[in-house]
Amino acid sequence: MPLTPDQKKELEAQMQEYVGKPISEPTPGRDVVNEPMIRQWCDAMGDTNPAYLDPDAAKSSVHGDLVAPPTMLQAWTMEGFSMHEGYDEPRNNEHRLHKLLTEHGYTSVVATNTEQGYTRYLKPGDTVTAETFIDEISEEKATALGIGYFINTRTKFTDQDGEEVGWLTFRVLKFIPQQQPQQADASDTPASSAPARIAAPRGHDNSAWWAEVDAGKIPIQTCNQCGELFHPPRPMCGKCGAMDMGYVTSSGKGTIHTFTVIHHPQFPGYDFPILAVLVDLEEGTRLMSNMVDCKPEDLHVGMAVQGSVEEGEDGMKLPVFRRAG
Amino acid sequence: MGTTLNNEAAIVGIGQTDFTKNSGVSELALASECVRKAIDDAGIEPSDVDGITGFQLDSNDEIEVARSVGCGDLTFFSKIGYGGGAATSIVHQAAMAVATGTSKYVVAFRALNGRSGQRYSDGVSGDIITSDLIHWSWYMPWGLLTPASWVAMFTQRYMHDFGAKPEDLAEVAIATRDHAVNNPKAFFHKRPLSMDEYMNARFICEPLRLYDCCQETDGGCAVVVTTPERARDLPQKAAVIRGIAQASGDDQEQMTSFYRPQISNIPEMELVGKQIWEQSGLSASDMDAAIIYDAFTSIVLMQLESFGFCGPGEAKDFVKDGALSAKGGQLPTNTHGGQLSEAYIHGVNGILEGTRLIRGTSTNQPEKNDHVLVTSGVGVPTSAMILGQAD
Numbered sequence: 001m002p003l004t005p006d007q008k009k010e011l012e013a014q015m016q017e018y019v020g021k022p023i024s025e026p027t028p029g030r031d032v033v034n035e036p037m038i039r040q041w042c043d044a045m046g047d048t049n050p051a052y053l054d055p056d057a058a059k060s061s062v063h064g065d066l067v068a069p070p071t072m073l074q075a076w077t078m079e080g081f082s083m084h085e086g087y088d089e090p091r092n093n094e095h096r097l098h099k100l101l102t103e104h105g106y107t108s109v110v111a112t113n114t115e116q117g118y119t120r121y122l123k124p125g126d127t128v129t130a131e132t133f134i135d136e137i138s139e140e141k142a143t144a145l146g147i148g149y150f151i152n153t154r155t156k157f158t159d160q161d162g163e164e165v166g167w168l169t170f171r172v173l174k175f176i177p178q179q180q181p182q183q184a185d186a187s188d189t190p191a192s193s194a195p196a197r198i199a200a201p202r203g204h205d206n207s208a209w210w211a212e213v214d215a216g217k218i219p220i221q222t223c224n225q226c227g228e229l230f231h232p233p234r235p236m237c238g239k240c241g242a243m244d245m246g247y248v249t250s251s252g253k254g255t256i257h258t259f260t261v262i263h264h265p266q267f268p269g270y271d272f273p274i275l276a277v278l279v280d281l282e283e284g285t286r287l288m289s290n291m292v293d294c295k296p297e298d299l300h301v302g303m304a305v306q307g308s309v310e311e312g313e314d315g316m317k318l319p320v321f322r323r324a325g
Numbered sequence: 326m327g328t329t330l331n332n333e334a335a336i337v338g339i340g341q342t343d344f345t346k347n348s349g350v351s352e353l354a355l356a357s358e359c360v361r362k363a364i365d366d367a368g369i370e371p372s373d374v375d376g377i378t379g380f381q382l383d384s385n386d387e388i389e390v391a392r393s394v395g396c397g398d399l400t401f402f403s404k405i406g407y408g409g410g411a412a413t414s415i416v417h418q419a420a421m422a423v424a425t426g427t428s429k430y431v432v433a434f435r436a437l438n439g440r441s442g443q444r445y446s447d448g449v450s451g452d453i454i455t456s457d458l459i460h461w462s463w464y465m466p467w468g469l470l471t472p473a474s475w476v477a478m479f480t481q482r483y484m485h486d487f488g489a490k491p492e493d494l495a496e497v498a499i500a501t502r503d504h505a506v507n508n509p510k511a512f513f514h515k516r517p518l519s520m521d522e523y524m525n526a527r528f529i530c531e532p533l534r535l536y537d538c539c540q541e542t543d544g545g546c547a548v549v550v551t552t553p554e555r556a557r558d559l560p561q562k563a564a565v566i567r568g569i570a571q572a573s574g575d576d577q578e579q580m581t582s583f584y585r586p587q588i589s590n591i592p593e594m595e596l597v598g599k600q601i602w603e604q605s606g607l608s609a610s611d612m613d614a615a616i617i618y619d620a621f622t623s624i625v626l627m628q629l630e631s632f633g634f635c636g637p638g639e640a641k642d643f644v645k646d647g648a649l650s651a652k653g654g655q656l657p658t659n660t661h662g663g664q665l666s667e668a669y670i671h672g673v674n675g676i677l678e679g680t681r682l683i684r685g686t687s688t689n690q691p692e693k694n695d696h697v698l699v700t701s702g703v704g705v706p707t708s709a710m711i712l713g714q715a716d
Binding site: 198231232285 | 448456459460463464466467468469470473474477480481485527528529530531533583584588
């Protein structure tokens with residue numbers, strides 16, 4: 001069940017209490033910076049830089065001796081596979097924050113960004129200690145994966161003298177997956193609970209057009225007095241001044257006047273990318289619509305298309321177009 | 326014969342807040358701050374201000390700003406619609422008010438929490454039935470919800486008609502970013518943009534990539550307008566209005582004028598241009614710099630054509646070889662970094678930069694600064710003006 005606004009407010013207030021807090025006591029690395037781990041890392045990465053591997057060559061480098069690859073920073077203090085334990089039985093504040101979100105339906109997590117900065121090169125014998133803070137939690141965001149919160153953590157790495165040697169930021173999205181596993185009892189989750197596209201609001205000046213669409217036709221407004229065609233519809237004929245407007249049905253034949261492939265931002269209820277087309281109907285008016293059964297790269301200005309009214313999975317009836325022929 | 330708005334009004338004060346992604350204050354606080362700073366810059370008192378004009382989209386009513394800033398009595402107030410089209414329109418309002426003697430000192434402002442509050446990328450949605458909402462009903466069901474999606478439709482056809490390439494759009498993004506690099510107020514201060522970075526950025530709505538799109542910003546900008554006569558007694562060098570006009574084109578829609586025979590030009594901008602060239606007796610070749618509304622890169626190309634800096638379809642050639650650069654370009658453009666790279670204050674930050682160019686105080690100041698063109702929103706009923714030196 002989606003949260004009520006009050007529940008969401010309470011959840012967000014609870015989440016905000018974690019901001020600025022360390023996730024745990026500072027964690028020293030289990031081993032000092034050492035040559036075997038450096039060698040293994042370089043082997044795994046295919047890094048053959050003698051400054052990391054060859055003591056003789058390193059003596060003549062700017063460092064004067066062997067140093068560790070800067071990108072190993074996190075490796076010196078990382079917990080390893082046992083990290084996966086703790087999200088059910090929290091051992092630290094990060095676990096507690098994740099559990100809080102999981103309990104409110106934000107069950108999934110994905111890492112989205114990380115950045116590192118290095119203050120100095122680490123040398124064998126250095127002791128590295130990491131202290132991680134919960135830095136920032138975003139407002140609720142609608143993403144392609146689902147609705148969720150971005151959680152940023154910031155880790156400060158210090159040496160045996162307490163001096164900073166580098167930092168790391170890490171961002172995860174904790175979210176409600178869009179495809180929830182089906183419940184055994186499907187009666188609780190009717191199809192209409194899926195997010196829908198935004199329906200056209202209907203007022204005096206457009207509802208007759210939509211009524212035609214509901215009946216399966218692609219309508220074009222016409223002046224019943226002088227026969228001029230208009231789109232979008234309006235209450236008065238700008239040509240003869242009559243306020244006697246009706247509808248004719250388009251053949252649906254047309255060509256693409258222009259188009260766009262919409263990637264971002266991704267709104268719930270729509271399938272991305274969206275193929276949006278402006279169609280020159282053979283009757284002479286234009287209509288904004290979507291292309292279906294078409295690859296984005298095949299779209300082009302001048303493409304011959306055929307329109308029809310189709311009902312989407314969200315129950316909305318709309319004119320859409322396909323490649324003609 | 327009525328009054329022609331050439332040498333009838335001048336910008337004598339400018340003020341702005343910091344540009345941020347989260348102001349932490351109300352939009353009224355932003356408006357009050359930038360308006361007060363503009364008044365201070367003009368060397369007048371809040372009680373001297375007797376007119377206020379702003380955006381219909383602005384959540385701040387004129388009287389709220391007047392009360393907050395301590396303006397006292399007002400004899401002129403107005404709001405202009407159509408989003409960024411209102412940018413120089415509010416100066417137009419102010420100019421008409423001072424030229425007719427309706428008011429002595431008019432403040433024109435725009436303030437918004439455009440990033441931390443209501444964002445334009447949040448898209449339009451349907452809660453109330455107005456003629457405006459009926460308009461969006463022709464686009465929302467098919468997924469055209471954002472300014473990028475609407476402008477992409479024009480851009481695609483423009484590029485098709487005239488053979489413009491992504492690299493041509495990139496010229497605009499990179500040239501204006503170079504300006505932001507030198508502007509401490511700009512979001513992209515000290516952060517240049519390379520062609521690789523531009524091309525590798527994700528598509529928002531094809532053919533528009535990330536850096537074809539402007540930012541979203543919290544901030545406020547305001548100007549004080551009075552007559553050139555009063556301006557002579559004020560401390561700042563006046564930016565005199567040499568021409569200023571509004572226009573709405575035939576079959577105009579708000580952002581979606583898709584039903585005109587040709588959609589790869591901007592008829593309302595051409596109509597604005599025709600008016601301001603007539604008022605001023607100047608032409609495109611007289612402009613020493615330009616502030617060209619840049620919610621998206623492609624609309625800068627299209628406006629260069631609307632105002633006659635080049636012929637239809639020729640902007641892609643015009644912008645090559647650093648033509649838009651303040652470092653010796655043919656037309657130094659968006660010297661503050663524009664809305665792409667400084668901040669998105671609905672074009673009003675560009676009016677401040679236009680004024681600084683006339684004063685000679687831009688962080689990318691070109692040597693020659695007799696005349697500067699400033700334009701407003703594209704795809705909407707809009708406006709533009711020419712700023713020049715005092716006689």
